Amino acid sequence: MKSFRLPQILVEIIDSMADYRIPKLPLYIFLGMCLNLAIAPVVYAATGESFSHIQAWSLGLLGLVTLSLSTYLFFVMFVPEKF
Secondary structure, three states: OOOOOHHHHHHHHHHHHHOOOOOOHHHHHHHHHHHHHHHHHHHHHHOOOOOOHHHHHHHHHHHHHHHHHHHHHHHHHHOHHHO
């Protein structure tokens, strides 16, 4: 029977944790919702309250997605070797 030593087990745990990557999609969704907290009231006020709160949130989120896609495509066009 092979006995494991504590340092060997710790090395295996550290190696397995080094391969773990933090998922970024939840972070991006959270940041988008936080930015939308600032944008949605501006959209709601600019429309003269003719839109509902859900429509203001949707327009704010659509604006954030459009801005992020245009920024991404700008960098892809002018720095293609990075992608």
